Structure formats: structure tokens, C-alpha cells
Amino acid sequence: PSGIGALWAIIIGMFVVVLLLLRVGNTIFNREELLGRQIDQLNLRGSLRKIWRYVRATNDNGTVASNIIQWYRQAIPHSLAKLKMPLMVTIGVFIAAFMLGYIFGQDPQYRLPLPEQTSLENSMTTLGQFLEVANVEEQAFLFIVWQNGRILLAATILAIFSFGVVALVLTSATFAILGYLLSQWVLAGYPIGFLGAALLTHGVIEIPIIIIATAAALRLGAVITHLPKGTSVGHAWITALGDTIKIGVGVVLPGLFIAAIIEAYITPRVIVALMGSG
Structure with missing residues (x-):
């Protein structure tokens, strides 16, 4: 059954790609537009100047x-306003992934052998002692920034x-992994509030940042499938890339640093404090 499911997933994925390629073909090779405008020419230096310009641009x-x-x-704000549809798609996909992860975790054969709550409390005590080690929080901060940053960049x-x-x-x-872990947490009888x-x-900052970064990447990749009327492929892609870099530098990168600081320095202490009060 798993092999059949994977096969159907591949078929559906290929079907989606074919539809997108057809859409791109209709967009790029529209006869009237080809006759009415010049075809884009590759000009690396000029393209880089345009990208840098749109990174700093306040309007189209x-x-x-x-x-x-x-x-x-x-x-x-001008660049973020262009992410309305990509944001809706991204949030929808993330919710679906979270729910699928949770449902997957309900299957008995995929349950994790989690320890009893008393063992969990002992682990939290160990965590509290571990936080006293010098530079551990700084190392955690650097690792979190590197891990999240490289995934979003890739x-x-x-x-x-x-x-x-x-x-x-x-x-x-x-988000699929988070849904799965939540299901295991619930099945083990651990307190949900904890x-x-x-x-x-840290998630109140990190999750919106991931959503924004993914939506910007989605728009960048899909921009050629729906070009504004009278806009060339090159210009549309350059402006989208400029918007993506702008959002990455001005919103995503600072957000990742703030979230990493909270996750490395504050979240572990919140966990220990909650376990101590419980």
C-alpha cells in the first residue's frame, strides 16, 4: 500500500508540474505579446543593477x-502586500501538513516509547543543570540561526x-513533525499546556517568519506562471527577486535572530520553571 501511495503521489506531482509548464508556455509564448514587444536579452550587469534597485524600491x-x-x-510593507495569495497557500499547506502529521502519529505502529512523566521531570532537572554550563546558550543560539537560516535559504x-x-x-x-510530536505527547498523557x-x-515569532519566508519563496518560484499584463518574464522575475531579498534581509533575518535568542536563552528556562511549578 505504501508503494502504491508513493506512486500516486508521484503521478499527482507530475500532473501539477505539467499544468504549471503549460501555464508558463501560454504566458511566455503568447503570440500577440511576442509580436508587440522585444524579447528579453540576457544582460547580467544590468540585471544585477535592477535587482539591487528593486531591493531598495518603495513601489513597482x-x-x-x-x-x-x-x-x-x-x-x-509594499513587498509584503504582494504575498497575500502566497500566504494563504502557505498557511493552508502548513495546516494540512500539521494535521497529517497528527493523524499519522495516531497509528499504533508509529508510536514513540515515551518515558513516564516522572522520568520526564527528571529530564527537566538535568536540563536545568545543563543550562548552567558556560556558553551552552550561545552555542545553541548559533546552531538555531544556522539551521533555520540554511533551510529557508535552500x-x-x-x-x-x-x-x-x-x-x-x-x-x-x-509542521508535519510538530503534528506528529503533538499526537505522541497527547497519547503519553503529558500536559498540553507545558x-x-x-x-x-519562541514560536510566536519563528512560525510567522517561516510562513513569510516560504510565501516569498513561493511567489518567486511561481511568478512566471502568472505575469502581469504587459510585463516581460525578465522584469517580473527581477522585481520578485528584489522583493524576496528585501523581505529576507528586512524581515526574515532579524526575525530569525530574535526567535533564536528567545529559543536559546528563554525557552529552556520556561520549560524548567513550568516543570518546577508543576
Whole structure:
């Protein structure tokens, strides 16, 4: 059954790719547009200048922000406003992945042999002692930033070559795992409030950042499937890349640093405090 399921998943994936390729073909090779405009020419230096311009742009005309305050007040909101549909798709996929992970965890053959609650409390005591070790929090902070950053960067790069699909697959796996772990936590009879506090302490920042980064990557990969009227493929992709870099530098990267600080320095102490009060 698992082999048949994998086969059907491949068939569905190929069908989606075919539809996207047909969409791209209709968009790029529209006869009227080919006759009415010049075909894009490869100009690496000029393209890089345009990308840098749209990274700083406050609107679609490429008006450059005069300072960082204007950049944050006008340029960033302008780029975020373009993510309405990608955000809806991303959130929907993440919710579906979380639910599938939870349902998967209900299967007895995939249950984890979790310890009794008394053993869990002993583990929390060990965690409290571990936090006293010098530099452990700093090392955890660097690891968290590196881990989250490279996954989102890889998702963004691979999204370019997959119409954004790979970005959804890579990042949604995290939510599927969370759903699975939640199911194991519930089945083991552990207190839900404890898990929620442990995850949401830093998750209130980290989860929205992951959603925004994935939505930006999805838009970047899928932009050529739905070009604005009168816009060339090159221009649409350059503006989308500029928006993606802008969001990455101005929103995602600072958000990852803040979330990592909370996760490394605050979340473990919240866990220990909750177990101590319980």
C-alpha cells in the first residue's frame, strides 16, 4: 500500500508540474505579446543593477528609498502586500501538513516509547543543570540561526527551479513533525499546556517568519506562471527577486535572530520553571 501511495503521489506531482509548464508556455509564448514587444536579452550587469534597485524600491516603479526608515515604512510593507495569495497557500499547506502529521502519529505502529512523566521531570532537572554550563546558550543560539537560516535559504533557491513547490515541501515537513510530536505527547498523557508554552515562547515569532519566508519563496518560484499584463518574464522575475531579498534581509533575518535568542536563552528556562511549578 505504501508503494502504491508513493506512486500516486508521484503521478499527482507530475500532473501539477505539467499544468504549471503549460501555464508558463501560454504566458511566455503568447503570440500577440511576442509580436508587440522585444524579447528579453540576457544582460547580467544590468540585471544585477535592477535587482539591487528593486531591493531598495518603495513601489513597482523602482523608486528607491532615501533612508532605512523609509525603506522599512514603505518598501517592506509594499513587498509584503504582494504575498497575500502566497500566504494563504502557505498557511493552508502548513495546516494540512500539521494535521497529517497528527493523524499519522495516531497509528499504533508509529508510536514513540515515551518515558513516564516522572522520568520526564527528571529530564527537566538535568536540563536545568545543563543550562548552567558556560556558553551552552550561545552555542545553541548559533546552531538555531544556522539551521533555520540554511533551510529557508535552500527552500528559496530551490523554489526558483520548481515553481515554488520545493519551498512548500521543505518547510511544511517541520509542521508535519510538530503534528506528529503533538499526537505522541497527547497519547503519553503529558500536559498540553507545558508543550504549548515550550513551543510558543519562541514560536510566536519563528512560525510567522517561516510562513513569510516560504510565501516569498513561493511567489518567486511561481511568478512566471502568472505575469502581469504587459510585463516581460525578465522584469517580473527581477522585481520578485528584489522583493524576496528585501523581505529576507528586512524581515526574515532579524526575525530569525530574535526567535533564536528567545529559543536559546528563554525557552529552556520556561520549560524548567513550568516543570518546577508543576
